[in-house]
Structure formats: C-alpha cells, structure tokens
Amino acid sequence: MAGALRPKSGPAEPRGRFNRRFVTPEGVDLRLTLGSAGDRAGAFLLDLLIMVAALVILTLLAAWLALSVGEKGGEPVLIIWLLGAFVLRSGYFILFEMSPRAATPGKRALGLRVAARDGGRLTGEAIFVRNAMREIEVFLPLSFLAASSATGDPVQGWVAVLGLTWTGILLFFPLFNRDRLRVGDFVAGTWVVKAPRRALDVDLAREGRNTGPYAFTPDQAAAYGVKELQVLEEVLRRGDKRTLTAVADRIRGKIGWRSSPGETDTAFLAAYYAALRGRLEYRLLFGHRRRDKFDKA
Amino acid sequence: MRPADLELRSHRFRIEREGDWRRLDALLRKAEGGRLGRLTDTEIMEIPLLYRAVMSSLSVARAISLDASLIAYLEALGTRAYFFVYGTRTNLGERLLSFFRRDWPAAVRSLWRETLICAAILTIAALAGYLLVWRDADWYGAIMPGEMAQGRDPMATTAALRKILYDTHGGDGLSAFATALFTHNAQVSILAFALGFAFCIPTALLVGDNGLSLGALVALYGSRGLGFQICGWLMIHGTTELLATVIAGAAGLKIGWAVIFPGDRSRLDAAAGAARASGTAMAGVVVMLILAGILEGVGRQLITLDWARYAIGGAMLCLWLAYFYLPRPART
Numbered sequence: 086m087a088g089a090l091r092p093k094s095g096p097a098e099p100r101g102r103f104n105r106r107f108v109t110p111e112g113v114d115l116r117l118t119l120g121s122a123g124d125r126a127g128a129f130l131l132d133l134l135i136m137v138a139a140l141v142i143l144t145l146l147a148a149w150l151a152l153s154v155g156e157k158g159g160e161p162v163l164i165i166w167l168l169g170a171f172v173l174r175s176g177y178f179i180l181f182e183m184s185p186r187a188a189t190p191g192k193r194a195l196g197l198r199v200a201a202r203d204g205g206r207l208t209g210e211a212i213f214v215r216n217a218m219r220e221i222e223v224f225l226p227l228s229f230l231a232a233s234s235a236t237g238d239p240v241q242g243w244v245a246v247l248g249l250t251w252t253g254i255l256l257f258f259p260l261f262n263r264d265r266l267r268v269g270d271f272v273a274g275t276w277v278v279k280a281p282r283r284a285l286d287v288d289l290a291r292e293g294r295n296t297g298p299y300a301f302t303p304d305q306a307a308a309y310g311v312k313e314l315q316v317l318e319e320v321l322r323r324g325d326k327r328t329l330t331a332v333a334d335r336i337r338g339k340i341g342w343r344s345s346p347g348e349t350d351t352a353f354l355a356a357y358y359a360a361l362r363g364r365l366e367y368r369l370l371f372g373h374r375r376r377d378k379f380d381k382a
Numbered sequence: 383m384r385p386a387d388l389e390l391r392s393h394r395f396r397i398e399r400e401g402d403w404r405r406l407d408a409l410l411r412k413a414e415g416g417r418l419g420r421l422t423d424t425e426i427m428e429i430p431l432l433y434r435a436v437m438s439s440l441s442v443a444r445a446i447s448l449d450a451s452l453i454a455y456l457e458a459l460g461t462r463a464y465f466f467v468y469g470t471r472t473n474l475g476e477r478l479l480s481f482f483r484r485d486w487p488a489a490v491r492s493l494w495r496e497t498l499i500c501a502a503i504l505t506i507a508a509l510a511g512y513l514l515v516w517r518d519a520d521w522y523g524a525i526m527p528g529e530m531a532q533g534r535d536p537m538a539t540t541a542a543l544r545k546i547l548y549d550t551h552g553g554d555g556l557s558a559f560a561t562a563l564f565t566h567n568a569q570v571s572i573l574a575f576a577l578g579f580a581f582c583i584p585t586a587l588l589v590g591d592n593g594l595s596l597g598a599l600v601a602l603y604g605s606r607g608l609g610f611q612i613c614g615w616l617m618i619h620g621t622t623e624l625l626a627t628v629i630a631g632a633a634g635l636k637i638g639w640a641v642i643f644p645g646d647r648s649r650l651d652a653a654a655g656a657a658r659a660s661g662t663a664m665a666g667v668v669v670m671l672i673l674a675g676i677l678e679g680v681g682r683q684l685i686t687l688d689w690a691r692y693a694i695g696g697a698m699l700c701l702w703l704a705y706f707y708l709p710r711p712a713r714t
Contacts, residue, residue: 110468113437115461164561171565175572185466186414200465202654207469209477210661211654217664220569221576255580272579272637273661274654280465282411283458285403286451290390315450322451362448363390369446370391 103265105278107204120197120277122259125267131191136173143169174224178216183209196281202264202274211273218269225252289321290359299356305340306357306364312377314365317358321351329354392447399439403459406432410462433463481665489662490706496632496639500589504628507590511597516605525598540606547608547615548686564675567623568668571630575664578634579641579653585634592627596620614688617695619678625702626670633660633667670702 103119120128147166154162181189187207188198199215201207225248259265270276309317320332333350336342336357344353365375409429413421440456447453490497514521570588577584596616603612636656644652677694685691 109437109460109464111434111437113441113460115457115464117461167561167565171568175568185469187465187469198465202650205468207465208658210658210665213665214657214661217572217661218576218579220573221579225573268579271650272641272653272657274650274657278461280461281458282462283455285400285407285455288393288396288449288452290393290449311448314448318450359390362392365448366390366392366446369448 105264109204117200118279119265120192120195120279122265124195124197124279125259125265125277128189128191128195128197131194132177132189135190136177139173140170143173175216178219179212182212182216187212192277196279197277198280199275200278200280202270202276207275211275215267215269215273215275218267218272221252222255222258222268225255286322289318289355290362299353299360301340301357301360303364305342306360308336308340308378309361310375310377310380311365314358314361317354317361321354321358324351392443392449392452395442395446396449396452399435402432402435403439403456406436406463407459410459410466413466414462429463430467433460433467436460436463481662485662486666487706487710489659490629490666492659493629493632493636493663494707496635497628499635500586500628500631503586503589503631504593504596504624507593508597508600511594512601512604513597515598515601519602519605522598522602525594540608543603543606544608544611547603547611561675561679563679564672567626567671567675571627571667571671572664574627575630575634575637575660575667578631578636578638578660580638582635582638582642585631585638589627589631592624596624611688614691614695615682618682618685618691619674619695621695621699622670622677622702623674625699626667626674629663629670630667633663636660673698 101118103121105117105119107115107117109115143166147162147169150165151162178189182199186193186198187200192198199207199212201211255268258268258271262271264270264276266276317332320328329350333354336354337344342353368375406429409421409425409432412425413429436456436459440453440460443449443453443456511525515525574585574588577588600609600612600616603609637653637660640652640656641649647655677698681694682691685694
C-alpha cells in the first residue's frame, strides 16, 4: 500500500514563517510562534503611548505640587520629577519584563512575551541588556532627528542626516533577520514569542451526533481530508450565516446528500464535521493521516 | 455506523483531562497576576505536576485529535506553563543580595582586560588633552564646546576659575543638582555601553572624548597655578564616576569584540555570552553613578578643603578596587 510508505505522522501541521521548533526538557515540541514585526511595532507604540501619558501625568503632578508648596519646597519636587522621568525612560521596560509574565503592558495586550533563545531561564542581565540597547535603537535616532530639524547649519544638518541613516539601520534591524531580532535581542540572547491566553473552545464533535437524520455512509464520511476538516471547524466556530450556507451546499453537492425537510445548514455541518472527524481520527489511529481531499491515504 | 463511533475517542480524552487543564489555567492566572505570594505551598507544588500532565496531553492530542482549536489551546497553555516552571523565580531580595555579594564584583573582574583597555584610552586621551591645551590654549575651545565649559574657558580670570572650584551654592538646590547629574551620567554611560555593539569604535570615541575634556580642563587650571586644586575638585567624585565610565565602556567593548571576533561560536551565541557579564556590570555602573552624583552634587559643594576632597576621592577608589578585585573565598 502506498500509505504505508508515507511518513506516519510527520510534519503534517502547517508550519508558518514564524513557527520555531522549541523542545522542552520533557521532549515535547512547543512550536513557538515568534512575534511578527507588526506585533512588535504595535506593542512598542502602545508602550510609548503609556510612557508619554505617564510623563505628562508626572509633570502635571509635579507642577501642581510645586505650585502648592511654593518656592521653598520646590527642590524635592524637582528630584521626584527627575528620578521619575529617569525610571520611566530606563526602567519601564526592565521592570515590567522582570515580572512573571516577562512583558510590558503593550506586549501583554498583543499576547507577546520575552524568552531566552536557548530555552533556558530569562535572566535579569539579559533583560537589562536588551533594554539598554534601546538607547541606540530608539533614543539615538530620535536625538539625531531632533538635531537635523533644529539646526540651521547645513554641515551639521548633513551630519545629522548621516547619523539618522546609520541609526535607522539599527532601528529597522528586526526586518533584516529571520527571527525578527532587535539589536537588543541579538545581543542579549532573547527573542519575543507569542504566548497568548486562549480560552478552551467547546468541542464541536460533541454537538454534532452522527445519528437520526444524519447517518452518513462511510464513503460520504471519507470525502475530505484533515485540511478541509479544519477549514470546516473554522467556519463552524466563526458562525457566519452566508459562509455556512455556501459551505453546506458545497458539501451536499460533493457527497450527494439529499436533505430532509427542516434540515438546517448548521445542524448538517455540525453532524458532518463529527462524522468526518470520527472517520479521519479512526484512520489516524492506524497511522494514516489524510492531509487533504487529494490525498489517497 | 456502529454505536462505538458515536462518541469520538478524542472527545472522551478531552473530557477526562479537561479538569487538569482548567486547574492549571486558573493557577497560572493567579501567578501571572503578580499574586505569586497568594499561591499556597500545595498550589505551587501542583503547578509542575499539572504542567507535565498538559505536556503529555499535548503529545496525545497531536497524535489522536484533529480538533485544531484544542491543540492550539494546549500549545498556548503549555507555553505559558513552561515559562512559569522554567522561568525566573528568585525573588527580588535574594537577587539583590547575590548581586552585591557575588555577581557584580565577579562581572567586573571578568571584564578586566577590556577595563584596562578603556582605562588606557581614557588616560592617553586625558594626557593628549592636557598636552594640547598646555602648549596652545586655543585647543581648549575645540575640545570643550561652549555650553559644556560653563564659563570655564581661557578668557576667564583666575579668580573666576577659582570661584567655580569653591562655590558652595549656599547649600540650596544641591540634591536636585545631584539627581540631575546622576540621570545625565547614567544615560550617557548606558549609551556608551549600547554603542559597543557597533564594533567598539563609538564606545572608544566616547570614552576618549571624556578623557580629552578632562585633560583640557586640568591643563587650563594648571596654567593658572590651580592644578592641585582642580585635581581635588575632580577627584572627590571623579574616581567613582570615571571608574563607572571605564566599566561601562569595557562592557560595551566586550560585546563589540564578541560580535567582531566570535571565535568558534556563532555571532549570536558569542554576543549573548558576552552580554551576560556586561549586563550585570552595567547595572552596577548605574549604582556607582548614583553615588558619584551624590558626591559631586552634595559632597563637592559642601566640602571645600582640598585635602578632604583628595581623601574622599582616594578612599572611594580604594574601596571600589578592593570590592571588585580583592580575592575572596570561593562560593560554597
């Protein structure tokens, strides 16, 4: 049989560009997904917004305090403001990434976290280093930007433009490598992976029972493969009326199904999903993973 | 179809294991919410066991189930649990203690070669700055930009220069001044460190620049017969601050060197290896700069006796060197 020669349960799972093998000490591959450049930029912008908002609040608070305590007590207020601004600029990322979730609020919002590339512990030093590097990735380009717009001297202006170009390379470093490593990640041995919180969805196979009006013949239940099954799962979970109808009609046509009166698309699809999954999982136990409808396994 | 097919194996499997998964999810939520302290001992013991159960569930699910959302759920849960079980969990107090007792001096010691190079760059640049300005005072303007000189330039009268050295500011605004110095210096030293990545050269330039202006300043005061006094003025905080700058530069050099010459490791691994020691050293640099800021902002303004300034500066240097380099009993 041709099926016997095929690798039994090889890498049939779809592997995206950002999926990485990540084997735990228990020998299970977690298949980590890396944060894409868009996610990373979004998280950073969110953090930047929070930082700016915090700075504005801090400044307003300091101004209000300074006004209320008058000339004499202005000094402690200034100290608080200076230290607050410093902690915000240099400590925001470090302190949040040292928390158990290893992520800033922006990263949390996008389901990202920092991890050590070698799979080991994420150490405090690594977090410190990856964020110290932000100085040359973000703040240095910003200062060159400010310099290039502020100066009237053409030579100074050109120097600033050259500086901006050079630091721009550092800023866009993540786009030039496969793992989307920032300079800080590169140096500190870290990367940013997706670790979202997911809720456990209901099992669709429980809802559709292969009984009553929905008794599919083995041939009908074997019309598709794993790929189609998972598309069907997606459609059922999404629950969009028009898609459901279109998919139901397509399947009815393919398996030659004759609808009984009062049959709804959702009920039909749920029943067919259960039947197809039952059939495919049954074959899976015998080592045949039918990838898609063209797979003859 | 036969009745046995009515309930899927993968569905039965899920029903049997689901409780464990939900339990782990709840515990992780509690732990991730920063409420680690609120987990009881039994709950903490439970997490690794549940984690292993989820890992095994994931392997089984991949083999027998075709429910994509179930597998995605288990992968996400397993990932979160993995990071919790194998992540950092020493508390801040313990970490600080081991930082001051072992990690910081050890990290600085491991940078000794780069530290010597940086110290040499700083010394040579300072000598060069000194000699240039000593021979021709016009160099001063080139080395020290106007806004940085703050009135300390060759046009100033000797009396004005002397006044800067012993101005006490009447004790007002000193702590704010110290804070401003610290935040500025810390930002610059972090920059010097970060620049090391760009193949060492910018770091070396920054350290050299520091040395040049130092030399120029000493030469300016020296030419007015205030050499001894300026050294005291610089030394009271300078021994701490310059050592911090040198260590920051050394940490940057270490990373830059590892990127240029990774040896038989990959560039990524070499950089990550170098970053470990230099990151610790950099955290220490920030601590040193806090002290230097206090010494400069408060100590220097209040203590105007030259000998006292020398004594404090010298004592600080001895303390730092002893702390970093004195051999100590091996870790038990």
